[in-house]
Amino acid sequence: MEQRIDAKGLACPKPVILAKKAMDACGRNDVVLITVDNEMAVENLRKLAASQGAEYASEKLGEKEYSVRITVTGENENKTQTEIPVTCSIPAADNTVVVISSREMGNGDEVLGKILMKGFIYALTQLPKLPKTVLLYNGGAYLSCEDSESLEDLKKLDGEGVEILTCGTCLNHYGITEKLAVGRVTNMYEIVEKQADAGKIIRP
Known part of the structure; x- marks a missing residue:
């Protein structure tokens, strides 16, 4: 199964929260594709994937468009209330x-x-x-x-x-x-x- 999330224009930490909710609803080897518009969101999604033991890949599609692919592996399925790692500092x-x-x-x-x-x-x-x-x-x-x-x-x-x-x-x-x-x-x-x-x- 593949879920797509358009998180462009959403303030931190909403892209990560949406991705985490989608991952929680996924089964093993399901994929969550998230589109965002800034590098901070990309980095936060990388941290999320790492914290959940998921596979991660990202690609820059344009000036303010990035695609992040997270594949749920199931390694974190026995953990509960995992803290979502985000950085929302503004340059x-x-x-x-x-x-x-x-x-x-x-x-x-x-x-x-x-x-x-x-x-x-x-x-x-x-x-x-x-x-x-x-x-x-x-x-x-x-x-x-x-x-x-x-x-x-x-x-x-x-x-x-x-x-x-x-x-x-x-x-x-x-x-x-x-x-x-x-x-x-x-x-x-x-x-x-x-x-x-x-x-x-x-x-x-």
């Missing part, structure tokens, strides 16, 4: 931080600005390489709170491993601390630290 060059300081994008019409900001945050969820962190402060603090039109998109980013950090001073100032609905509260020191360490900063 400094890929440490992109998105800084949002308002509910509106740009200057001018307020209604248009809110529409543009909603579209901007949705567009973030569609990027092939997601940012590492989204910083929300001043008016941007409203975006991570209840009733925000961008809340579901921010939750999607959070689910993919993106840090969603909202300024605590700003939440307190606007009286919306109890309405925070995604991510966690941060402080000015961490806001400065995240931007100082960023490989790239995006401001809408």
